[in-house]
Amino acid sequence: xxxxxxxxxxxxxxxxxxxxxxxxxxxxxxxxxxxxxxxxxxxxxxxxxxxxxxxxxxxxxxxxxxxxxxxxxxxxxxxxxxxxxxxxxxxxxxxxxxxxxxxxxxxxxxxxxxxxxxxxxxxxxxxxxxxxxxxxxxxxxxxxxxxxxxxxxxxxxxxxxxxxxxxxxxxxxxxxxxxxxxxxxxxxxxxxxxxxxxxxxxxxxxxxxxxxxxxxxxxxxxxxxxxxxxxxxxxxxxxxxxxxxxxxxxxxxxxxxxxxxxxxxxxxxxxxxxxxxxxxxxxxxxxxxxxxxxxxxxxxxxxxxxxxxxxxxxxxxxxxxxxxxxxxx
Amino acid sequence: xxxxxxxxxxxxxxxxxxxxxxxxxxxxxxxxxxxxxxxxxxxxxxxxxxxxxxxxxxxxxxxxxxxxxxxxxxxxxxxxxxxxxxxxxxxxxxxxxxxxxxxxxxxxxxxxxxxxxxxxxxxxxxxxxxxxxxxxxxxxxxxxxxxxxxxxxxxxxxxxxxxxxxxxxxxxxxxxxxxxxxxxxxxxxxxxxxxxxxxxxxxxxxxxxxxxxxxxxxxxxxxxxxxxxxxxxxxxxxxxxxxxxxxxxxxxxxxxxxxxxxxxxxxxxxxxxxxxxxxxxxxxxxxxxxxxxxxxxxxxxxxxxxxxxxxxxxxxxxxxxxxxxxxxxxxxxxxxxxxxxxxxxxxxxxxxxxxxxxxxxxxxxxxxxxxxxxxxxxxxxxxxxxxxxxxxxxxxxxxxxxxxxxxxxxxxxxxxxxxxxxxxxxxxxxxxxxxxxxxxxxxxxxxxxxxxxxxxxxxxxxxxxxxxxxxxxxxxxxxxxxxxxxxxxxxxxxxxxxxxxxxxxxxxxxxxxxxxxxxxxxxxxxxxxxxxxxxxxxxxxxxxxxxxxxxxxxxxxxxxxxxxxxxxxxxx
Numbered sequence: 001x002x003x004x005x006x007x008x009x010x011x012x013x014x015x016x017x018x019x020x021x022x023x024x025x026x027x028x029x030x031x032x033x034x035x036x037x038x039x040x041x042x043x044x045x046x047x048x049x050x051x052x053x054x055x056x057x058x059x060x061x062x063x064x065x066x067x068x069x070x071x072x073x074x075x076x077x078x079x080x081x082x083x084x085x086x087x088x089x090x091x092x093x094x095x096x097x098x099x100x101x102x103x104x105x106x107x108x109x110x111x112x113x114x115x116x117x118x119x120x121x122x123x124x125x126x127x128x129x130x131x132x133x134x135x136x137x138x139x140x141x142x143x144x145x146x147x148x149x150x151x152x153x154x155x156x157x158x159x160x161x162x163x164x165x166x167x168x169x170x171x172x173x174x175x176x177x178x179x180x181x182x183x184x185x186x187x188x189x190x191x192x193x194x195x196x197x198x199x200x201x202x203x204x205x206x207x208x209x210x211x212x213x214x215x216x217x218x219x220x221x222x223x224x225x226x227x228x229x230x231x232x233x234x235x236x237x238x239x240x241x242x243x244x245x246x247x248x249x250x251x252x253x254x255x256x257x258x259x260x261x262x263x264x265x266x267x268x269x270x271x272x273x274x275x276x277x278x279x280x281x282x283x284x285x286x287x288x289x290x291x292x293x294x295x296x297x298x299x300x301x302x303x304x305x306x307x308x309x310x311x312x313x314x315x316x317x318x319x320x321x322x323x324x325x326x327x328x329x
Numbered sequence: 330x331x332x333x334x335x336x337x338x339x340x341x342x343x344x345x346x347x348x349x350x351x352x353x354x355x356x357x358x359x360x361x362x363x364x365x366x367x368x369x370x371x372x373x374x375x376x377x378x379x380x381x382x383x384x385x386x387x388x389x390x391x392x393x394x395x396x397x398x399x400x401x402x403x404x405x406x407x408x409x410x411x412x413x414x415x416x417x418x419x420x421x422x423x424x425x426x427x428x429x430x431x432x433x434x435x436x437x438x439x440x441x442x443x444x445x446x447x448x449x450x451x452x453x454x455x456x457x458x459x460x461x462x463x464x465x466x467x468x469x470x471x472x473x474x475x476x477x478x479x480x481x482x483x484x485x486x487x488x489x490x491x492x493x494x495x496x497x498x499x500x501x502x503x504x505x506x507x508x509x510x511x512x513x514x515x516x517x518x519x520x521x522x523x524x525x526x527x528x529x530x531x532x533x534x535x536x537x538x539x540x541x542x543x544x545x546x547x548x549x550x551x552x553x554x555x556x557x558x559x560x561x562x563x564x565x566x567x568x569x570x571x572x573x574x575x576x577x578x579x580x581x582x583x584x585x586x587x588x589x590x591x592x593x594x595x596x597x598x599x600x601x602x603x604x605x606x607x608x609x610x611x612x613x614x615x616x617x618x619x620x621x622x623x624x625x626x627x628x629x630x631x632x633x634x635x636x637x638x639x640x641x642x643x644x645x646x647x648x649x650x651x652x653x654x655x656x657x658x659x660x661x662x663x664x665x666x667x668x669x670x671x672x673x674x675x676x677x678x679x680x681x682x683x684x685x686x687x688x689x690x691x692x693x694x695x696x697x698x699x700x701x702x703x704x705x706x707x708x709x710x711x712x713x714x715x716x717x718x719x720x721x722x723x724x725x726x727x728x729x730x731x732x733x734x735x736x737x738x739x740x741x742x743x744x745x746x747x748x749x750x751x752x753x754x755x756x757x758x759x760x761x762x763x764x765x766x767x768x769x770x771x772x773x774x775x776x777x778x779x780x781x782x783x784x785x786x787x788x789x790x791x792x793x794x795x796x797x798x799x800x801x802x803x804x805x806x807x808x809x810x811x812x813x814x815x816x817x818x819x820x821x822x823x824x825x826x827x828x829x830x831x832x833x834x835x836x837x838x839x840x841x842x843x844x845x846x847x848x849x850x851x852x853x854x855x856x857x858x859x860x861x862x863x864x865x866x867x868x869x870x871x872x873x874x875x876x877x878x879x880x881x882x883x884x885x886x887x888x889x890x891x892x893x894x895x896x897x898x899x900x901x
Contacts, residue, residue: 143411144420144430146437239773259433260824261349261500262425262765270352282437302822303423309415 002104002133004297006321011042012109012135012299017081017102020047021109021135030079032071032086034111035095036178038062050077052086054094057207058178073122090117090124091277092179093208097126105132105294112137112300114279115287116150118179120186120213126291134293138301139278140256146280147256153275157187160252160271161230165193170227170249174235174269177201179277180254181232182208182215188230189216196221198233198242235267256280285310297321336373338455339447340364341380342486349501357503361511371538376452379534382508384496385459388602389531389554394462394494396471398427401491404472405431408479410440423823426500432488435479448481459494506740508533516540528557528739529677531602550677552623553589555598557739559627561729561746569744572710575730576683578668578702579720579897580748582641583631584648588665589672590616591623597630597665608650611658612665619697625672626665626690627737628702633664636891638724640884645844666898667694668702668729671737679737686737700900717749723897724889726750726840753841754880755860756781756872759793760833763815765825773812774827776800779837779857781850782871789874793831794849796877797839802859811862834866835859842881852877
């Protein structure tokens with residue numbers, strides 16, 4: 001049986017294989033990084049670290065100092081104990097699910113993922129081999145989360161920008177700096193209207209362009225010239241004076257959490273657009289049912305018990321990692 | 330385009346949702362006004378305004394649908410074919426609202442999707458459903474009615490059906506004040522006139538109807554129909570420029586009420602406009618014996634024994650009793666102490682100034698011998714501390730400052746009435762949950778659920794249980810520091826709420842401790858707020874439930890200064 005250790009808040013260690021997944025510790029010879037979000041990047045590493053080329057680029061832009069080996073999607077790496085292949089995860093550019101084949105069976109670690117995928121990613125693809133162990137994130141792990149059809153959300157985003165501009169208002173999208181921001185730019189680029197993006201997100205856009213995702217007519221946010229442009233910035237910036245000189249603006253909050261009405265009063269925004277980087281609850285349960293793994297590990301979730309309850313009812317064996325302590329299997 | 334004859338509940342729900350999604354109160358008012366003016370028949374207008382402003386029933390009807398959240402939540406779980414404990418409850422925790430949870434589950438879960446189909450029920454159909462709920466009493470009967478009703482409503486309608494039924498806020502950022510403005514705007518009336526009519530009719534539906542028919546001036550105050558109450562604002566939030574414009578009276582540790590009397594007939598109404606006459610027969614006798622002329626008094630009911638006003642906790646033993654026993658009447662005798670008069674000699678007088686109303690009240694009190702509060706002029710700000718200490722010595726909560734020129738208007742009226750209160754005590758508590766703030770505090774965690782220790786308490790399995798939620802009392806800098814620490818000790822995330830490891834100790838200040846059987850601790854704190862963040866203390870230092878129980882008893886048993894000397898009220 002494959003031994004799986006939860007290491008710290010995010011990383012996972014497979015001690016028999018000497019492999020770490022989004023892992024910062026010292027016990028892995030090979031570490032595979034799922035994507036470029038800060039909570040998944042190992043900040044130090046004593047082993048060899050592998051990532052897809054876009055993820056590697058994001059890691060460097062975000063200040064990773066150690067060397068990162070690029071492993072493109074679909075290319076298999078042979079380690080001492082396993083064969084490892086990245087599959088596109090549909091979450092952000094470069095996001096990968098890690099597929100491991102070994103004497104202990106096949107394992108798929110999703111990292112963060114989204115299916116159907118974000119159009120500003122390489123898509124979503126599953127290995128066509130049976131999966132014994134499925135380690136899945138479950139950020140939106142309750143049946144209150146079900147995403148609306150993508151065409152609707154897309155129309156809402158473009159419609160919001162157009163309507164604001166027509167009414168002489170500056171449209172502001174509150175969106176996470178890496179992934180969501182670029183997805184919105186990708187959807188808006190056909191409007192041809194100039195876009196300004198928060199400085200931290202701006203430098204990450206370059207990686208999208210290099211990988212063939214044109215994000216339109218954009219520049220870095222500049223307080224003095226932002227009025228009348230489409231503005232994109234993380235929700236935290238709006239409380240720190242972002243575009244506070246622009247009187248007439250309309251603000252949309254773009255996140256899976258926007259599905260909850262409580263967000264409206266918490267953020268004081270004009271519109272909530274529930275567009276998520278993650279799959280919804282029903283997509284998650286359906287996927288588990290389709291894959292029929294021998295065992296599912298539920299991670300990165302506030303409500304593992306609800307997912308497990310649904311999997312139990314479908315006869316799928318599951319386990320959850322405690323968020324705080326290491327747990328051996 | 331012809332207007333629809335039947336106004337549907339779906340339309341009302343959609344308008345309500347649009348109001349919720351619109352920012353700015355003027356924009357919200359315009360949407361609501363447009364909706365009101367589109368309604369073509371008066372009964373529907375009455376219902377639409379009532380549903381948005383008051384709930385399933387008019388406040389003065391005294392009717393309630395009386396459906397508990399567990400009754401409809403377990404039913405919703407059954408309809409969705411999900412486990413109530415395992416699925417519904419965590420969903421509700423994440424969403425923060427049972428009605429929104431039900432809306433989402435009905436929309437999302439395939440098993441539930443098959444069970445509803447919009448029948449475009451009219452407003453009157455829905456009124457009929459509320460009436461049927463009022464008429465039955467068992468959970469089973471109520472659930473049967475709900476099942477049938479929900480099968481004909483969309484998930485959006487179900488959400489608002491529940492919020493209207495609950496009589497609470499619709500949570501759309503649109504309170505009574507805005508609805509009054511919307512009625513005025515829809516029918517070209519003055520806001521002041523609409524508000525006046527609402528106050529005397531006690532019915533927002535009726536007010537809308539009269540406004541639409543341009544008959545606001547026909548509304549007249551009727552004895553034995555309660556008036557909405559005027560409320561005080563905390564003094565902290567209002568800087569007072571000139572204290573000499575105010576008079577002070579002690580704020581009694583009692584229950585606010587309104588007494589209507591005409592001949593032998595007396596009715597007493599509580600602050601939420603319920604008729605509570607039956608609970609206080611001795612007060613009814615007291616006033617009928619005095620053969621008073623027709624009038625409406627505003628005042629406070631207190632337990633009064635041996636010249637002393639006894640704690641509110643004892644008054645609780647009298648509240649809600651249909652027919653108090655002789656023993657209860659003997660042990661907890663009550664007295665109504667008046668401080669305002671709203672109707673006299675066949676006319677409402679709430680447009681007169683406080684000084685004018687007070688002069689009349691004093692005359693009547695001495696002629697007919699019934700108790701009124703002692704009002705004291707304020708010459709200087711320093712006097713407030715002195716009066717405040719005396720009020721506390723009497724066992725009262727603090728002081729009320731009332732502007733001498735103020736008229737009587739319902740709700741909080743800026744600086745007209747101010748209350749001065751002293752903290753009831755403080756407790757060292759543990760921070761259990763952090764909640765994302767709203768408005769200008771958006772983006773940070775600024776609301777906190779605080780707990781007390783039950784580690785060594787055999788009645789509980791957990792280490793800490795919640796005792797209250799605090800929203801303020803910290804500086805911006807402290808909040809920043811807290812947020813940094815919170816990030817490190819977060820173990821769970823439920824949407825906008827973080828579950829925390831027990832690390833941060835907060836010294837919590839509050840106004841009072843009350844028994845509340847519906848909470849885990851059986852107690853709630855009134856107005857809890859931060860006194861200090863105790864970085865120096867550890868979870869072992871947190872006060873226990875036993876400490877809370879002790880504090881409660883201590884407050885209840887506290888010796889009180891008799892009303893014989895420097896009384897807070899005079900008996901005619």
